[in-house]
Amino acid sequence: MKLFASLTSPYARKIRVILAEKALPFELVVDSPWEANTRVPTVNPLGKVPALVTDAGDIFFDSPVIAGYLETLDAAPRLLPADALAAVRVRQNEALADGITDAAVAALLESRRPDGERSEREIARQLEKVERALVELERRAASRDWLDGDRMQLGDVAAGCALGYLDLRFPKLDWRGRHPALAALAARLFARPSFTATVPPAG
Template sequence: MPMKLIGATASPYVRKVRVVLAEKKLDYQFVPENVWADDNRVADSNPLGKVPCLVMEGGEAVFDSRVIVEYLDTLSPVGQLIPAQGRARAAVKTWEALADGVVDAAVLARLEAVWAQRKDSERSQAWIERQLGKIDAGLQSMGQGLGDKPFCSGNALSLSDIAVGCALGWLEFRFPQIAWRGEYPNLGRLLDKLMLRPSFAATRPD
């Protein structure tokens, strides 16, 4: 029985895990779940009711995308995505934290704007603007950090690029009004290059 990944195809956090699974050539079963549906079963495996959630062969669950991808990188020697130690490891994990932070802010802004259980009079435009400011700052930092390098960390694909690519892809999916490609063409080139990889092409959010 292969590992099971519980998640939603639209989630950038789930996509990050799916890309890592593909790049590591690991076998798994994808179990789609909508965490907003009243009858979802996510809490059976993750008491927080969040995805992604990785259920291993013995039934033990691992959750939070950062924990999952770190675990997955140890399962196969194919294409190491996270350096084992030192400053190189810290650099990759910092890139991941930056990219995930952009997604976190984007998710909060979207929920404030569209969550059906909140009345329009209860929505805070100031809160939305605060989150959009974090997105702008994160994009600026990613653009400066990438510069003219082929990848975010070193000269080969790493978790840095996967996290950044998933963040950028989700912004294009949910926030097409943010014209980040015009301001940071290097990030656009990186995403376009990543989309040529089967792992990214097969996990485009929908």
């Protein structure tokens, strides 16, 4: 299978971490959807990464859908529980973490708009979402090693990618200072080969 990804995309990183954890072979097609000559729209009409092309020719996006597909391949470790309701709870943590990324991306894009078009109020509004969601994720991470159960699952992977993205784009945010359980969770995740192999390049 082929994964269309940019090296800085936190959503693509989530999928690359999952592929590494499950030791699933794949071809990485590095393609930034922001470039004029991008091929991403040929696989994803929304023009976003990640997008996955399976060996059977199916195309899957966005990252939660790809994560769901990879789970069907039955490759260990399982990152979603077999029980349907327990799986929804894990996916809720994934959505919370992805939502942190969504708001951080929105704040970054707003901050890059030219003088006169940029809204500091909108940046602040998005960063308030980030902080509220961090508070909730911290509550869910407190007094335990992983967000769900006694092993790393999809919510943890998504949380690690969201927190890594904050480190990349908002290094002065000091989320570790305010959220010690998330700091411990991130340290646990960032030590794994799947995370060290997918650290985003600066820029």
